[in-house]
Amino acid sequence: MKRKHAFYAACLVSLLLLLGSSVEFRSLEAKRAEERAERFNPTRYARDFWDHRLGDVLETALSATELVALLNTDMEAAVGKGRTLGQSRVHAYLLKGEAKIVSLSKEGLCASVSGSESDPEILICAGSYLSGNAVRDASGLIDVSDFSDTMKFNRISSEINKIIVEEVIKPFQDKRPQVGMTVRFIGAAEVGEEATQEVPFGGRQGDGDAPPAYHLLKVVPIRLDIE
Numbered sequence: 001m002k003r004k005h006a007f008y009a010a011c012l013v014s015l016l017l018l019l020g021s022s023v024e025f026r027s028l029e030a031k032r033a034e035e036r037a038e039r040f041n042p043t044r045y046a047r048d049f050w051d052h053r054l055g056d057v058l059e060t061a062l063s064a065t066e067l068v069a070l071l072n073t074d075m076e077a078a079v080g081k082g083r084t085l086g087q088s089r090v091h092a093y094l095l096k097g098e099a100k101i102v103s104l105s106k107e108g109l110c111a112s113v114s115g116s117e118s119d120p121e122i123l124i125c126a127g128s129y130l131s132g133n134a135v136r137d138a139s140g141l142i143d144v145s146d147f148s149d150t151m152k153f154n155r156i157s158s159e160i161n162k163i164i165v166e167e168v169i170k171p172f173q174d175k176r177p178q179v180g181m182t183v184r185f186i187g188a189a190e191v192g193e194e195a196t197q198e199v200p201f202g203g204r205q206g207d208g209d210a211p212p213a214y215h216l217l218k219v220v221p222i223r224l225d226i227e
Contacts, residue, residue, distance in 0.1 A: 064097030
């Protein structure tokens with residue numbers, strides 16, 4: 001009888017030790033996950049993306065002239081050339097080309113990729129602040145499923161945009177771009193599927209009593225220089 005009791009007691013102890021180690025293992029994994037989340041640094045992530053990863057995909061950039069024409073005439077085909085997050089109706093593109101500066105504004109350069117002296121199709125964003133996710137999403141290099149929450153995913157875009165302002169836009173503005181100059185660029189753009197339903201890029205759109213303004217494709221520069 002004593003042997004039987006001892007056997008059951010030993011089994012119970014073994015079971016408790018096993019359960020205890022499992023709980024401890026799960027707690028350790030949870031702790032490590034928390035530590036990884038705390039260690040995530042969007043500034044370092046964006047820096048590595050910019051310095052070591054982005055350059056490899058820039059050669060896939062589409063011709064800006066051809067992309068603008070496609071967006072204006074066949075949005076369905078244009079959608080197939082972009083990158084999309086989930087079921088979004090906003091699509092991101094890498095594009096490159098040359099453009100003639102038609103006018104300057106606080107937001108950047110209104111420019112023509114078709115060679116027109118007066119009718120711009122794009123706005124190359126060259127102001128002191130950038131927003132949006134164009135570069136992050138157009139690159140196709142950063143997967144939202146790799147992040148525990150969307151806040152971290154969005155902070156990466158913010159840090160990438162800061163790098164662009166400091167290392168692309170400010171040095172370019174120091175060259176004092178002027179109307180009539182031609183610029184070379186590689187950039188990224190986000191385009192909604194309804195963007196050109198009423199007014200094509202490069203077309204005029206009215207806003208109440210205000211004079212008509214051009215409907216422009218906004219391009220966030222990755223490389224930007226004067227020809």
